[in-house]
Amino acid sequence: MFTGLVQQTGRIEGFSQTSGGALLEVHTGRLSEDISEGDSVSVSGVCLTAAKRSSSSWSFDVSSETLRLSNLREKGIGSEVNLELAMSASGRFGGHIVQGHIDGVGRLERTEKKGDFYEIWVSVSREISEMLLKKGSVSVEGISLTTASLKDAGFSCAVIPETWQRTNLKTLSVGSPVNIETDMIVRAVRKQLEVLTGTQDSGLTIEKLREMGF
Structure with missing residues (x-):
């Protein structure tokens, strides 16, 4: 489990197809000493296991x-990625619960500098959009962020200067793909509601909840 507080950025040094997947090589810099074989590492929000x-x-x-x-x-080779080691049981919980299980890929729509801060807009699929709450948590490239506003197919987040400088957000351009993981608590609640209302196959919607008297 991770918290979405990026420790540093790394750099992709190699990517090769293998039988059933791929082998990704990442320059991990000073974090290298803290990683052991078999450890879980968040690479731009994706939970991966250190192999060699x-x-x-x-x-x-x-x-x-x-x-x-x-x-x-x-x-591509040379791309910056955000790195975070798995949270220890005695560690401080500074962000939100991030599993490293990506829901899908969004696209950076625009970035706007507002004083020392930044605002980013990200477009996502309808399935992901339905899992977002205003002022709720979302992981973007492994970064714990809070949604500022929502629309049918996207959301915006405010980014503080520290996060902007520490992460790969500053290297991205309009149209760049970004890994998205929604809040696991929202996903769990939605799943249980689907079970209780018998809408696992058809999907849970506001209209169906209203029909059932909610």
Whole structure:
């Protein structure tokens, strides 16, 4: 489990297709010493298992399902990625619960500088949009952010200067793909409501809840 507080950025040094997936090599810099084989590491929001170290880099096996749901396939050699080690049981919980299980890929629509702060707009699928709450938590590229406003197919977030400088957001351009993970608590509540209302197959909507008297 992670918290969405990025510790540093890394750099993709290699990407090669393997049987059933891919091998991703990331320059992990000073974090290399704190990683051991088998450790979980958040790479731009994707939970990956450290496989092998080479100097100040680590390689990670990436499954075909992870490649399908995330933007790792689209990131080129030299691309910056956000890195966070798994949270220890005694660690301080500073962000929100981030599993590293990506729901899908959004697109950076625009970035606006507002004084020392920044505002980003991200477009997402309807399925992801339905899982978002205003002033709720969302992980963008592994960064714990709070939604400022919502629309049918996207959302905006305010980004503080520290987060902007520490993460890969400053390197992205309009149209860049970004990994999105919605709040697991929202997902769990929605799932239970679908079970209780018998809408697992058809999907839960506001209209159906109203029909049932909610």
